[in-house]
Amino acid sequence: xxxxxxxxxxxxxxxxxxxxxxxxxxxxxxxxxxxxxxxxxxxxxxxxxxxxxxxxxxxxxxxxxxxxxxxxxxxxxxxxxxxxxxxxxxxxxxxxxxxxxxxxxxxxxxxxxxxxxxxxxxxxxxxxxxxxxxxxxxxxxxxxxxxxxxxxxxxxxxxxxxxxxxxxxxxxxxxxxxxxxxxxxxxxxxxxxxxxxxxxxxxxxxxxxxxxxxxxxxxxxxxxxxxxxxxxxxxxxxxxxxxxxxxxxxxxxx
Amino acid sequence: xxxxxxxxxxxxxxxxxxxxxxxxxxxxxxxxxxxxxxxxxxxxxxxxxxxxxxxxxxxxxxxxxxxxxxxxxxxxxxxxxxxxxxxxxxxxxxxxxxxxxxxxxxxxxxxxxxxxxxxxxxxxxxxxxxxxxxxxxxxxxxxxxxxxxxxxxxxxxxxxxxxxxxxxxxxxxxxxxxxxxxxxxxxxxxxxxxxxxxxxxxxxxxxxxxxxxxxxxxxxxxxxxxxxxxxxxxxxxxxxxxxxxxxxxxxxxxxxxxxxxxxxxxxxxxxxxxxxxxxxxxxxxxxxxxxxxxxxxxxxxxxxxxxxxxxxxxxxxxxxxxxxxxxxxxxxxxxxxxxxxxxxxxxxxxxxxxxxxxxxxxxxxxxxxxxxxxxxxxxxxxxxxxxxxxxxxxxxxxxxxxxxxxxxxxxxxxxxxxxxxxxxxxxxxxxxxxxxxxxxxxxxxxxxxxxxxxxxxxxxxxxxxxxxxxxxxxxxxxxxxxxxxxxxxxxxxxxxxxxxxxxxxxxxxxxxxxxxxxxxxxxxxxxxxxxxxxxxxxxxxxxxx
Numbered sequence: 001x002x003x004x005x006x007x008x009x010x011x012x013x014x015x016x017x018x019x020x021x022x023x024x025x026x027x028x029x030x031x032x033x034x035x036x037x038x039x040x041x042x043x044x045x046x047x048x049x050x051x052x053x054x055x056x057x058x059x060x061x062x063x064x065x066x067x068x069x070x071x072x073x074x075x076x077x078x079x080x081x082x083x084x085x086x087x088x089x090x091x092x093x094x095x096x097x098x099x100x101x102x103x104x105x106x107x108x109x110x111x112x113x114x115x116x117x118x119x120x121x122x123x124x125x126x127x128x129x130x131x132x133x134x135x136x137x138x139x140x141x142x143x144x145x146x147x148x149x150x151x152x153x154x155x156x157x158x159x160x161x162x163x164x165x166x167x168x169x170x171x172x173x174x175x176x177x178x179x180x181x182x183x184x185x186x187x188x189x190x191x192x193x194x195x196x197x198x199x200x201x202x203x204x205x206x207x208x209x210x211x212x213x214x215x216x217x218x219x220x221x222x223x224x225x226x227x228x229x230x231x232x233x234x235x236x237x238x239x240x241x242x243x244x245x246x247x248x249x250x251x252x253x254x
Numbered sequence: 255x256x257x258x259x260x261x262x263x264x265x266x267x268x269x270x271x272x273x274x275x276x277x278x279x280x281x282x283x284x285x286x287x288x289x290x291x292x293x294x295x296x297x298x299x300x301x302x303x304x305x306x307x308x309x310x311x312x313x314x315x316x317x318x319x320x321x322x323x324x325x326x327x328x329x330x331x332x333x334x335x336x337x338x339x340x341x342x343x344x345x346x347x348x349x350x351x352x353x354x355x356x357x358x359x360x361x362x363x364x365x366x367x368x369x370x371x372x373x374x375x376x377x378x379x380x381x382x383x384x385x386x387x388x389x390x391x392x393x394x395x396x397x398x399x400x401x402x403x404x405x406x407x408x409x410x411x412x413x414x415x416x417x418x419x420x421x422x423x424x425x426x427x428x429x430x431x432x433x434x435x436x437x438x439x440x441x442x443x444x445x446x447x448x449x450x451x452x453x454x455x456x457x458x459x460x461x462x463x464x465x466x467x468x469x470x471x472x473x474x475x476x477x478x479x480x481x482x483x484x485x486x487x488x489x490x491x492x493x494x495x496x497x498x499x500x501x502x503x504x505x506x507x508x509x510x511x512x513x514x515x516x517x518x519x520x521x522x523x524x525x526x527x528x529x530x531x532x533x534x535x536x537x538x539x540x541x542x543x544x545x546x547x548x549x550x551x552x553x554x555x556x557x558x559x560x561x562x563x564x565x566x567x568x569x570x571x572x573x574x575x576x577x578x579x580x581x582x583x584x585x586x587x588x589x590x591x592x593x594x595x596x597x598x599x600x601x602x603x604x605x606x607x608x609x610x611x612x613x614x615x616x617x618x619x620x621x622x623x624x625x626x627x628x629x630x631x632x633x634x635x636x637x638x639x640x641x642x643x644x645x646x647x648x649x650x651x652x653x654x655x656x657x658x659x660x661x662x663x664x665x666x667x668x669x670x671x672x673x674x675x676x677x678x679x680x681x682x683x684x685x686x687x688x689x690x691x692x693x694x695x696x697x698x699x700x701x702x703x704x705x706x707x708x709x710x711x712x713x714x715x716x717x718x719x720x721x722x723x724x725x726x727x728x729x730x731x732x733x734x735x736x737x738x739x740x741x742x743x744x745x746x747x748x749x750x751x752x753x754x755x756x757x758x759x760x761x762x763x764x765x766x767x768x769x770x771x772x773x774x775x776x777x778x779x780x781x782x783x784x785x786x787x788x789x790x791x792x793x794x795x796x797x798x799x
Contacts, residue, residue: 005316005369013307020395021296022405029391029407032286039285044395044403047279057284093299095307096394097315098292099409104315107294108396109307196338232338 009105018111031063055084076126081119175209196232283402293409318365380412736764749794
């Protein structure tokens with residue numbers, strides 16, 4: 001049991017790499033997704049002021065453009081300054097592992113947790129307002145139409161679907177009784193594929209009139225009126241052997 | 255190098271330091287790489303599990319696909335036997351009609367199974383935590399060689415919990431035990447019984463035989479248990495069980511894991527500790543107990559309390575399944591004791607708990623002379639009844655006395671009853687019986703200290719009859735032999751009466767009946783022809799050499 005599963009690459013874990021886990025607001029991650037080039041999104045400032053560490057992230061200028069849905073031109077910009085609040089890893093031991101299509105690797109341990117908050121400003125408030133407006137819009141809504149739709153439900157002398165059906169029936173014609181032997185062959189090949197068949201399906205397969213087909217079926221098959229396969233036909237026990245080949249079946253027929 | 259503080263300026267250089275007396279900031283570039291082939295996930299462990307990735311030498315991880323059969327529709331084989339024409343379409347149409355929506359089986363959402371340090375290491379199960387990426391995104395910031403930070407979005411979060419390697423109760427069993435929680439005092443026997451039940455169902459003779467053979471070796475690790483911290487317990491017992499597991503695997507070619515007896519010969523160690531584990535009971539302890547005078551309930555009641563006795567001192571580490579291993583061992587040793595005691599129990603009347611308790615105390619103090627005594631004591635003390643084992647499997651001298659008794663008492667009550675009875679008084683009773691049994695043969699003459707259990711001598715002698723066969727055949731395994739040499743040694747050391755000599759050669763230890771002992775001793779004395787001296791009006795024998 002322990003032999004299954006792919007190996008997790010522990011090389012980076014051995015190096016005791018420490019990483020930070022940072023919670024970032026949605027709009028910021030959206031902006032980051034738009035980063036051009038090498039992916040530079042901004043700058044992280046780590047400072048020590050009077051003994052306390054202050055970490056802050058400042059977004060690059062070009063990424064502050066917020067793309068909003070609708071016709072509104074983006075007069076709103078996302079804030080640039082985001083101080084981080086640092087938290088301890090505390091009650092959990094967090095490790096980071098990566099998954100590629102073929103490999104699992106352990107990247108390291110989380111040594112610091114942080115939350116990225118925007119510096120509250122006017123532009124941030126406007127951004128938030130926009131977001132709220134968007135989120136309160138219902139996904140489905142009723143819309144009033146100017147004109148009533150009149151193309152449906154018009155009275156027809158004969159529906160197109162019906163016309164087609166009748167034409168098809170005419171073509172096929174009545175089912176003719178074929179040779180008994182041929183029918184038997186068809187039946188046996190059908191029962192090879194599945195054990196239980198509905199009479200309707202057999203009629204479709206063999207294209208025989210129902211009465212004739214039933215006669216033949218009574219010879220070689222049995223009808224299940226009860227049980228899990230209700231109202232289905234199956235071959236008589238002496239005719240079925242589902243693991244063997246077809247030759248035996250033909251022998252049986254003779 | 256900047257000598258002045260210039261606020262608000264940011265340099266385009268990667269690293270900047272603004273010199274200041276009270277603050278300094280360094281700037282790092284943050285990059286969010288574009289290549290998305292690597293998916294970052296969080297592996298969260300509980301701090302209490304004390305997981306340290308640096309201790310991992312090897313780790314394997316795979317998805318846990320056990321839910322596939324629930325979610326994924328079972329693909330019954332197409333065609334041939336058992337299939338219907340158009341069944342799939344009909345099933346699909348039916349589901350649509352009733353609006354049944356089956357959740358897809360997504361591999362992405364399946365839990366992980368993490369195995370650390372190979373087969374003997376820890377196993378973890380990692381369940382995906384939902385809702386992580388819904389409202390906020392987590393990023394992993396790593397520092398690169400060039401000092402810049404790279405931020406990778408976290409794809410999913412998995413909470414990893416360690417998986418127990420020890421046996422646990424199933425839900426049904428747990429419910430049962432919960433119902434009995436007020437009655438059951440000995441929690442260690444729970445797992446033992448479960449294992450025995452499983453053995454009953456799927457018994458194989460060879461396993462039984464191996465077990466019987468190993469019985470002697472299995473030291474009662476239950477005796478090692480004292481009142482101590484839960485963690486210590488787990489560590490200690492798991493260590494021991496790991497070690498002993500390995501040993502047992504060598505010895506037994508195929509022992510099913512859940513049936514494999516564990517433990518080595520720690521018997522000696524256990525003996526002493528068994529005694530130490532007993533709590534003192536004050537008079538008031540038994541006040542609230544029911545005193546049951548209905549005889550038909552006696553057998554079931556007595557079984558349980560006896561169980562409780564030896565483990566009174568070990569109440570603290572409850573529900574630790576590792577302990578059950580030791581329990582099993584000690585219990586197997588006691589099985590034969592138990593069987594013998596049971597019959598006495600049924601014959602006796604009831605006593606008040608206090609009386610019984612006192613007697614038990616007295617007896618235990620009286621019996622703890624030698625290690626041998628305490629061995630037997632230990633057997634009597636640890637509770638349990640085992641299901642009757644076939645006598646041949648019980649090898650060894652100690653076992654021989656018991657095995658005969660087992661043989662003669664096929665109708666021992668089943669273990670399951672035991673768990674339901676509860677009076678301590680009955681437990682004490684049973685213990686009393688056992689003590690009585692061992693002390694009886696040593697005091698052949700009607701001793702003044704004979705307790706109320708009158709039938710016990712009779713029953714023990716009655717039991718004794720099948721003994722000779724086994725007793726005689728395996729005298730070598732007992733610790734004391736009734737030989738000329740032994741008698742000579744005693745007599746050389748100091749003068750002894752016949753009574754003293756008999757005391758030295760207790761029937762339990764030699765495997766002989768009281769009659770036989772007397773006969774053999776008489777023969778030996780004739781041969782030795784020791785000198786006689788009258789001390790305190792009693793005839794003493796002694797030898798000078």
